[in-house]
Amino acid sequence: MPSNNVILEMLNRGIDLSKGVAGRYNVYDSLATYIDLSKLFEVLTSVRDSNNNHCVVTAMSVVANPDFDLIAQNDFRQYFYEPFKLTLQKYPGCEKSFELWKEGISLGIFIPEFHGREHLNFLRWMEALRNGDHYAHLAFKYNFWGYPRQPDSYQPNRSLQAAFDIDQPSDIDIMNEVISDGLNLFRELFGYSASCFTPPNGPLNRINEKKASEEGIKAIQTARMFYKEPIGNEKTRMTMRYLGKRNDFGQIYLIRNCFFEPCGNKRTDVISKCLDEVEQAFKCNKPAILSSHRVNYIGALKPENRDNGLILLKELLESLVKLYPDIEFISSTQLTDLILRNEL
Amino acid sequence: MNYKELYQKARLNLNNTKGWRTKRQIVVFESDDWGSIRMPTKDTFNRMLEAGIRVDKCPYNSFDTLETENDFAALYEVLLSIRDINGQPPVFTANYVTCNPDFLRIKETDFQEYHYESFIKTFQKSDACRNSLLMIKQGIAESIFLPQFHGREHLNVNRWMNALRKRMPETLFGFENKLFGLSTTITSEKRRSYLAAFDFDSKDELCDHGQIIVEGLSIFRKIFGFSSESFIASNYIWHRSIEEVLSDNGIKYIQGTFLQREPQGFGKPYLKIKHYTGFSNQLDQVYLSRNAYFEPSFSMIRNPVKECLNQIKTAFFWNKPAVISTHRLNYIGGLEAKNRESNLVLLKHLLFEIKRNWKNVEFFSSPALGNLIMQSDYDL
Numbered sequence: 001m002p003s004n005n006v007i008l009e010m011l012n013r014g015i016d017l018s019k020g021v022a023g024r025y026n027v028y029d030s031l032a033t034y035i036d037l038s039k040l041f042e043v044l045t046s047v048r049d050s051n052n053n054h055c056v057v058t059a060m061s062v063v064a065n066p067d068f069d070l071i072a073q074n075d076f077r078q079y080f081y082e083p084f085k086l087t088l089q090k091y092p093g094c095e096k097s098f099e100l101w102k103e104g105i106s107l108g109i110f111i112p113e114f115h116g117r118e119h120l121n122f123l124r125w126m127e128a129l130r131n132g133d134h135y136a137h138l139a140f141k142y143n144f145w146g147y148p149r150q151p152d153s154y155q156p157n158r159s160l161q162a163a164f165d166i167d168q169p170s171d172i173d174i175m176n177e178v179i180s181d182g183l184n185l186f187r188e189l190f191g192y193s194a195s196c197f198t199p200p201n202g203p204l205n206r207i208n209e210k211k212a213s214e215e216g217i218k219a220i221q222t223a224r225m226f227y228k229e230p231i232g233n234e235k236t237r238m239t240m241r242y243l244g245k246r247n248d249f250g251q252i253y254l255i256r257n258c259f260f261e262p263c264g265n266k267r268t269d270v271i272s273k274c275l276d277e278v279e280q281a282f283k284c285n286k287p288a289i290l291s292s293h294r295v296n297y298i299g300a301l302k303p304e305n306r307d308n309g310l311i312l313l314k315e316l317l318e319s320l321v322k323l324y325p326d327i328e329f330i331s332s333t334q335l336t337d338l339i340l341r342n343e344l
Numbered sequence: 345m346n347y348k349e350l351y352q353k354a355r356l357n358l359n360n361t362k363g364w365r366t367k368r369q370i371v372v373f374e375s376d377d378w379g380s381i382r383m384p385t386k387d388t389f390n391r392m393l394e395a396g397i398r399v400d401k402c403p404y405n406s407f408d409t410l411e412t413e414n415d416f417a418a419l420y421e422v423l424l425s426i427r428d429i430n431g432q433p434p435v436f437t438a439n440y441v442t443c444n445p446d447f448l449r450i451k452e453t454d455f456q457e458y459h460y461e462s463f464i465k466t467f468q469k470s471d472a473c474r475n476s477l478l479m480i481k482q483g484i485a486e487s488i489f490l491p492q493f494h495g496r497e498h499l500n501v502n503r504w505m506n507a508l509r510k511r512m513p514e515t516l517f518g519f520e521n522k523l524f525g526l527s528t529t530i531t532s533e534k535r536r537s538y539l540a541a542f543d544f545d546s547k548d549e550l551c552d553h554g555q556i557i558v559e560g561l562s563i564f565r566k567i568f569g570f571s572s573e574s575f576i577a578s579n580y581i582w583h584r585s586i587e588e589v590l591s592d593n594g595i596k597y598i599q600g601t602f603l604q605r606e607p608q609g610f611g612k613p614y615l616k617i618k619h620y621t622g623f624s625n626q627l628d629q630v631y632l633s634r635n636a637y638f639e640p641s642f643s644m645i646r647n648p649v650k651e652c653l654n655q656i657k658t659a660f661f662w663n664k665p666a667v668i669s670t671h672r673l674n675y676i677g678g679l680e681a682k683n684r685e686s687n688l689v690l691l692k693h694l695l696f697e698i699k700r701n702w703k704n705v706e707f708f709s710s711p712a713l714g715n716l717i718m719q720s721d722y723d724l
Contacts, residue, residue: 226554267364
């Protein structure tokens with residue numbers, strides 16, 4: 001969400017962005033500012049594990065955003081994107097954020113891995129724009145696409161966030177290019193190759209998995225065990241995934257088994273629930289893989305959201321270190337290597 | 345109060361400390377097992393007993409069978425005898441299994457293939473149940489009976505079919521008498537429960553469970569004309585991954601007790617996962633945890649009404665809704681007419697006492713409670 005102003009403008013036009021499952025993202029989520037990152041790093045470095053390491057966040061990163069100006073100049077005929085490093089320059093407070101990204105990497109507390117080229121199914125989005133979808137254009141005007149789909153939206157059931165979902169088998173080739181482009185850009189930005197990949201919202205065809213494998217991706221992260229692989233024409237193939245399962249291309253799956261998502265979750269005691277989940281994981285001799293989206297730590301739109309998220313994160317981390325003196329904080333990248341080397 | 349009672353009381357209080365709170369005095373009745381044949385007929389019961397299988401030692405095997413028109417009429421009469429502050433009578437959230445095994449077709453394949461029939465078809469085979477569907481619809485129309493999803497069948501298909509293929513004697517004898525639900529407590533066979541539909545011995549079975557849920561929910565929609573919003577796993581045993589399939593198919597609320605038992609595969613003990621009313625999972629499904637029990641058919645409970653009232657009192661003390669578990673077997677007269685009659689007297693007494701003790705009481709169905717909790721979620 002680019003700014004609070006956009007939320008108000010949309011509300012004036014009858015679209016309440018706070019509603020629905022994406023509500024919390026629309027109201028709180030934006031690019032991480034310098035302050036957001038430095039405060040997050042402060043919390044991460046406030047604890048140490050049994051190896052004297054700080055807590056590490058594997059930051060699943062999209063490396064680009066749509067270039068709204070170029071798309072509009074081309075009358076929506078063609079899609080253009082810009083590296084997120086450029087987008088950072090356009091967002092107040094984010095101008096110096098990238099320096100902290102690099103610092104996080106060098107400190108070993110913030111390890112970017114691959115979440116896609118952009119968190120957008122650009123094929124669907126461009127189709128909606130070209131077909132004159134009123135809401136898509138309205139949101140476009142304010143440089144975003146995460147509006148709640150309305151019943152009279154263009155193909156409202158097709159998620160715009162699910163970047164690698166496919167509508168027809170021919171989309172698979174295009175997605176292969178997106179993966180390739182995205183991973184190249186990732187290398188350019190961060191100076192190393194990504195080895196973990198979380199497709200936005202989950203969907204990823206197996207041919208795209210293969211492409212990712214060829215490009216160096218060793219692990220696919222997911223929160224789901226019952227996996228619905230998109231095969232086009234609104235069909236899916238159901239398969240089971242579990243932690244460490246290997247696919248035909250030698251990649252392993254990492255399944256998130258703990259959830260720490262305090263933002264917008266006022267009913268659940270997120271800390272005790274997450275501690276329970278960690279306990280369950282350890283009881284089963286499994287690593288605890290915590291899911292915790294960026295939205296929980298962003299104060300760009302509402303500073304109290306970040307402050308609240310960080311207070312809870314600190315409490316969680318302190319509890320973990322206290323409860324499990326032998327705890328080890330590792331990144332998904334390290335976990336992938338461990339599993340592949342069979343050291344677990 | 346002895347040590348065990350003290351422990352139970354402390355645990356009940358402890359379990360009520362966490363979760364969603366409300367000042368409103370909400371009572372929910374959750375009733376499982378509707379639609380399942382369990383002990384199909386009195387004849388079967390007698391034949392089992394003659395064969396030395398002590399079905400009389402298990403309340404489910406003694407009382408629980410397909411619900412008849414008379415069962416509905418008698419239950420509805422009691423439910424309609426009382427109203428809450430909003431004029432709403434108590435509503436039973438009736439958790440339905442949508443199918444039973446098709447014994448004939450399974451036999452035709454020599455136990456190689458599993459086949460099922462919808463409970464509507466099972467209803468048609470018995471005179472007493474012929475009008476049961478009409479009674480369900482009447483209950484829905486009067487807002488006193490709301491079917492929700494309990495599974496495709498109350499049966500662990502894989503486990504049962506494997507036992508049949510191995511020709512396990514009591515299982516096979518049950519099958520010949522159209523009975524699958526012989527409790528583990530009374531069988532001499534060393535085996536695990538056939539009733540825990542979503543238990544498994546190997547994780548590979550999970551894919552079948554996914555398929556069973558998809559089919560079961562689709563049959564549910566066809567029968568009732570609406571989608572189930574909540575789900576309760578048989579025997580409170582399920583693996584977290586099936587919540588994904590449930591979510592994909594419209595299930596927003598997960599009923600259960602404070603403890604989910606999650607299978608870990610053969611030889612490994614269940615993982616115990618705690619759930620509190622109002623807590624949600626990453627799919628935004630809300631858990632509803634039972635914190636009261638009204639199960640008078642279980643003879644070991646000395647004073648079921650008093651105990652249930654105490655549990656409701658504890659729930660309200662902690663500002664929690666009282667979610668009462670009350671299985672179908674308590675209201676069934678098909679095998680023992682006295683079972684239904686005496687328990688309905690107790691239910692009436694319970695309802696009267698609830699109303700007398702808490703004048704502002706409100707009767708909710710499980711989805712209505714889930715919805716209320718969801719509404720109180722995001723106040724951005």
